[in-house]
Amino acid sequence: MDVLKKVPVREQDAKVRATNFDEVCLGYNMEEAMEEASRCLKCNNAQCVKGCPVGINIPEFVNKVQAGDIKAAADVIAEASALPAVCGRVCPQESQCEGKCIRGIKGEAISIGKLERFVADWSRENGVVPEKPANTNGKKVAVIGSGPAGLTCAGDLAKLGYEVTIFEALHKAGGVLVYGIPEFRLPKDTVVQHEIENVKKLGVKIETNVVVGKSVTIDELLEEEGFDAIFVGSGAGLPRFMGIPGENANGVFSANEYLTRNNLMKAFREDYDTPIIGGKKVAVVGGGNVAMDAARTALRLGAEVHIIYRRSEEELPARVEEVHHAKEEGVIFDLLTNPTEIIVDENGWVKGMKLIKMELGEPDASGRRSPVEIPDSEYELELDTVIMSLGTSPNPLISSTTKGLEINKRKCIVAEEVNGKTTKEGVYAGGDAVTGAATVILAMEAGKKGAKGIHEYLSSK
Numbered sequence: 001m002d003v004l005k006k007v008p009v010r011e012q013d014a015k016v017r018a019t020n021f022d023e024v025c026l027g028y029n030m031e032e033a034m035e036e037a038s039r040c041l042k043c044n045n046a047q048c049v050k051g052c053p054v055g056i057n058i059p060e061f062v063n064k065v066q067a068g069d070i071k072a073a074a075d076v077i078a079e080a081s082a083l084p085a086v087c088g089r090v091c092p093q094e095s096q097c098e099g100k101c102i103r104g105i106k107g108e109a110i111s112i113g114k115l116e117r118f119v120a121d122w123s124r125e126n127g128v129v130p131e132k133p134a135n136t137n138g139k140k141v142a143v144i145g146s147g148p149a150g151l152t153c154a155g156d157l158a159k160l161g162y163e164v165t166i167f168e169a170l171h172k173a174g175g176v177l178v179y180g181i182p183e184f185r186l187p188k189d190t191v192v193q194h195e196i197e198n199v200k201k202l203g204v205k206i207e208t209n210v211v212v213g214k215s216v217t218i219d220e221l222l223e224e225e226g227f228d229a230i231f232v233g234s235g236a237g238l239p240r241f242m243g244i245p246g247e248n249a250n251g252v253f254s255a256n257e258y259l260t261r262n263n264l265m266k267a268f269r270e271d272y273d274t275p276i277i278g279g280k281k282v283a284v285v286g287g288g289n290v291a292m293d294a295a296r297t298a299l300r301l302g303a304e305v306h307i308i309y310r311r312s313e314e315e316l317p318a319r320v321e322e323v324h325h326a327k328e329e330g331v332i333f334d335l336l337t338n339p340t341e342i343i344v345d346e347n348g349w350v351k352g353m354k355l356i357k358m359e360l361g362e363p364d365a366s367g368r369r370s371p372v373e374i375p376d377s378e379y380e381l382e383l384d385t386v387i388m389s390l391g392t393s394p395n396p397l398i399s400s401t402t403k404g405l406e407i408n409k410r411k412c413i414v415a416e417e418v419n420g421k422t423t424k425e426g427v428y429a430g431g432d433a434v435t436g437a438a439t440v441i442l443a444m445e446a447g448k449k450g451a452k453g454i455h456e457y458l459s460s461k
């Protein structure tokens with residue numbers, strides 16, 4: 001064993017997985033997990049913990065894995081996180097815990113994410129269940145949205161004895177974990193559903209099909225429904241578009257819609273009644289993780305897929321691992337290229353795209369070199385489907401129906417970073433609804449801080 005190198009993790013072969021929706025990464029088995037855990041230096045001043053937004057005691061749980069006591073490892077993780085099987089799969093560990101790992105200075109960092117995933121999967125397979133708190137304190141809290149922010153806030157409050165009800169607009173709980181991130185990265189019925197059930201086992205109630213702002217307002221929840229405080233974790237699900245001609249044609253999707261139709265409505269499964277016209281030749285515009293997910297989904301539905309991105313590979317905002325997987329599977333990258341128009345046929349359907357080549361100029365405000373059009377470099381690409389993946393912002397429904405809830409220029413709810421306190425008394429907020437589109441673990445951190453803020457507020461009342 002080379003202690004400087006990670007124990008490699010098994011994956012489905014690229015050619016095979018490009019044709020199915022099964023999980024790409026197969027995870028560690030017990031022997032591999034114990035071997036990987038033995039590489040950890042168990043540092044006294046563990047930098048990895050500083051890189052974890054929810055503060056998991058990483059050396060402690062890794063130590064338990066090395067000893068083969070996986071139940072004890074699960075207990076250590078459960079003190080800080082309600083969604084370990086999710087985080088072990090989708091957190092950008094390379095820029096968080098693993099990015100700070102001391103072992104990574106001279107060799108490869110410990111595979112903290114893969115070990116967390118192993119522990120969580122083992123717990124699920126071995127029936128480890130969280131304990132329900134013995135007593136409730138009689139105070140009621142409503143949580144709006146059942147994504148990672150809402151689930152974490154609800155779980156932490158339930159542990160403190162609050163009666164918590166989550167109100168979710170969709171028919172299924174989980175937020176982006178169920179409607180956005182594809183099955184081949186995050187299995188829904190096993191992994192996500194199990195972690196949601198664990199939050200419910202803490203005593204949290206989840207009411208789906210409740211659109212707060214339409215079915216009921218925040219003011220009504222506080223004044224008429226007897227809730228003592230509210231946490232808003234409603235995410236950032238409103239897609240952006242480019243504003244180019246042809247964008248309203250049939251065959252143009254937002255990445256959110258395309259992914260929701262596949263993940264939540266199971267369009268990829270033949271036994272479901274909600275199919276999608278997946279496309280034979282698809283362009284995905286954008287270079288983030290969401291664009292990679294949309295591209296890899298379209299590929300699995302049988303299309304030739306082009307990523308259209310206006311900067312170069314170096315500036316791609318997606319995780320390196322996602323780009324690598326997309327390439328391995330056969331996604332074509334048309335870099336330094338920007339769409340100027342979607343060409344539409346006489347029946348209103350997409351038939352192609354006009355594009356222009358770009359080159360990199362001076363750095364812009366973000367520090368990245370800005371793309372500049374190369375004159376006379378226009379060309380056309382024949383297509384039948386376009387997926388726009390240009391980012392999202394929070395839906396203004398809640399802010400526009402709640403008196404005294406301030407939002408900023410980007411339509412995000414204004415909330416204090418330390419405790420999620422908004423400008424309206426008794427209302428706390430966190431996750432993408434406050435920061436704009438970010439990550440699962442940052443949403444969880446905000447959920448934790450919101451729970452702490454609500455506990456302090458209600459304890460002092």
Ligand SMILES: Cc1cc2nc3c(=O)[nH]c(=O)nc-3n(C[C@H](O)[C@H](O)[C@H](O)COP(=O)(O)OP(=O)(O)OC[C@H]3O[C@@H](n4cnc5c(N)ncnc54)[C@H](O)[C@@H]3O)c2cc1C
Nearest residue numbers: 145147148149169175176180212235431432438439440443
């Ligand atoms: C395709 C995709 C892939 C991603 N991949 C990754 C990844 O690999 N790693 C990573 O860390 N992050 C990833 N992210 C980002 C991450 O998923 C989000 O940052 C995170 O889910 C935000 O959590 P949240 O709880 O704030 O909001 P969400 O997960 O968006 O949940 C908000 C919930 O609130 C509900 N809601 C909204 N309005 C209302 C209302 N009015 N009433 C009731 N309910 C409402 C929504 O239906 C939703 O269920 C990805 C995002 C997308 C879209």
Ligand code: SF4
Nearest residue numbers: 040041043048101102
């Ligand atoms: S920093 Fe790395 S080596 Fe040190 S305790 Fe954390 S995981 Fe182990």
